[in-house]
Amino acid sequence: MEDGDITARAKRIVELKRDGHIAASLEKAEALAAEHPRSLTAVCLQGDLHYSAAIGARAATAGSEEEPADAESHLRRGRDALLMAKSLAPDNADIAVALADLLAESSMYLEAEAELRRAMDMDAAAAPKSSQSPVSSTPRERRQSYERVINRLVAHEAGRLMDVAKSDDVAAKRKLQALQALKEARDLAKRFPGSARARLLGPFLELEYMLAASREHKDPAWSKGLERLVCDAVGAAKEFPNSTAAALFQARLLFVCGNHIDAEGECHRALALKHPTDPVEDCIPTGSIRGQDSQSRLSSVTGLFHDLLDKILQFAESFWENCLTSEKRQSFLSVRIDALENECRMVEHSYDFSVSSACSFFKEHKSWRSWVCLLCSAKHTSTRSLLKHMVKKHSRSVLRRLLDIVDPTVEPESDCLLEGLLLCKDSENHDTICFKERDEMFRLLFLEPNRGEVAKPVDKFHQDQQSQGTLLLENIKKNMANLPTHKSTTYEMSRCANGAKAEREPSIVRIFRHPSRKPNVANTPTSSA
Structure with missing residues (x-):
């Protein structure tokens, strides 16, 4: 019954400390330890609170060259309390590492390391704790305590040895x-x-x-x-x-x-x-x-x-x-196409894009850019050609009126990002890509350092693009019924807007140019027919 009363009073003191009342909790802990000097609960709590009070006193005088007197007093009384706890429970590793921590804080590094060794030896031997011990920590908490004490000991030794060396x-x-x-x-x-x-x-x-x-x-x-x-x-x-x-x-x-x-x-x-x-x-x-x-x-x-x-x-x-000579620079800026493809396959095993086919496309069409039909994967050199193909070959999926309404120039058809590339042959007649030398060339290499991100597989990227495009076409078909049936009607709408975009565009135009915007069917002009 007496032990239960001590434990209940200790819990109330801990709650008082958690609320920030360090002085009041310390006073009650001192009274509890004075009443029960052989209680492991009381002396462990007394040592812990004196340690916390010492840390607080040092924090309050941070930046001062002199050690606060009350901090040294708290450390001394905390050591006495934990030494008493050690005598009551000599086989408790948690008490040993707590004492080592307090000794290190007291700059008693040799004694702290000796106590730490004793705690680690008991932990390794899985020594049983005293049955009346209130000190019990999880393996993770004890490991963190070990690391904290070790860091303090090693930091002290490192500073001392560096001073000795100089x-x-x-x-x-x-x-x-x-x-x-x-x-x-x-x-x-x-x-x-x-x-x-x-x-x-x-x-x-x-x-x-x-x-x-x-x-x-x-x-x-x-x-x-x-x-x-x-x-x-x-x-x-x-x-x-x-x-x-x-x-x-x-x-x-x-x-x-x-x-x-x-x-x-x-x-x-x-x-x-x-x-x-x-x-x-x-x-x-x-x-x-x-x-x-x-x-x-x-x-x-x-x-x-x-x-x-x-x-x-x-x-x-x-x-x-x-x-570097000019020849060596040019060699550095050149890469064989077959070697580039092999490197890509090493990074991405599902790689199905052919650099050589892209180069063949460039030789034939004088452009690196192509538009791929989402329905049959046919390549086109312009958006106008792609729209004509979709209307002609896939009339069930795309209605013919699409070409009369949608502006085929959806985005700039420029290869400015690839203007620095040249196709040529090396000395062994292998197809080679040559890069033109440019200012800030090396600095560009470090613009996007590797952050450990994994690129999406090429086939997955193509599937996502095809799914998005198919969904867009379905939205187009759903809204085609709300469009004018005659080309002349669309012409009159655009002419009245003085060549600019009409504020109330047909739904299909808004969807095609801004896929993220949902159509407002209520404001869409209906057919007069």
Whole structure:
């Protein structure tokens, strides 16, 4: 009965905390723990509330160089409470990880890591919790607690080791300290294999050391060292595929090594991530990616990837202008038609469009544009030709009066988008498409980076277009009965409008020109016959 009363009072205190009354809830928790010093429920609640109060005190004095005294007091009393809980339930992994979290917040990192190890060992051994323990979390919640403590420990170690590597001005001492920091960084990655920051710290420190050494003297092992770092960076990106920090480090390193193609690919892969990790958890150096929240930090990282893509673009433009002959440029701007078709089939297995047939059509009609009949798939070079064909060959589906009413020039018949294409033969007499060189050519390549979207299959696209066109023709047939029966009537309507479109167009004209608009039969002129 006494335990039930403690639990009920603890629940009321938790509700008070949730309502924002931290001070009042803490006062009641202290009273509860004083009355029941051997109650695991009371001491765990006391430790949790002191931890929350310490976090609040630090947040209230954010930006100040001095540690608030009340924050340190809350941390000390919280540690005492959780140490008491540990003595009452030494086999409880949740209490152990809560204590590790509070110790890390108290800057007692060695003690925090030791407590974290104890919690993880108990979790791995599936040690049973004390039957009277009020602390119970799901595996997902406990994993998040582990990650939070690990991130804090690794961030501290990363900052310390980076300071050690740069702490002395004497070259000889700096070298020894950098090598010692690198050794400790590799040990850190082994201690925390699930941390992307710990995994990246060693390669980052090694790169910093190599850059400093290269400024002092030329190191013959520079290229081999870079190759080793690239392998480390690629491995880190594979181990942590959602880490933007790992992707950014790899892309930058590939760019430095001159591997611009892979660097560009890694940038696009990172930009297409659906669930990227918050950079605050793994960026190197710690805190280098700033922002008020996760979204703003991810936006900052996105800007860094685009900056790197711009550098790759500038290098490509410089190489094009200064290093390639006109023959090599033309070779770059040419593609064999059979090779293009093979590439398309590799991307889309249901690919049924023939580039060679399109080229044959162009040679015959001097136009890349064609209109396909929705009813028989016959190709036409103009909308007028298509309408004549539909009226003549498909009279049951399209009434003959359609050609008298609908303006056949539905859209501009211009091939301006394809004016940069030429058909020619290569040295081996293969049909080839040649592109004309144009300003901003390389910048156009990056206008629409790959976002991971999957293109609709060609056959599915054609089916959708045919279904839409068939539905449009059915709507046309339904409204044909409301149109004038004589061509002269339509002529008089258009002449009275002084050559402009009549405000009250026949329904069929509105449907054909604006398929999204529904006809208003009530306003449609009827036949005088």
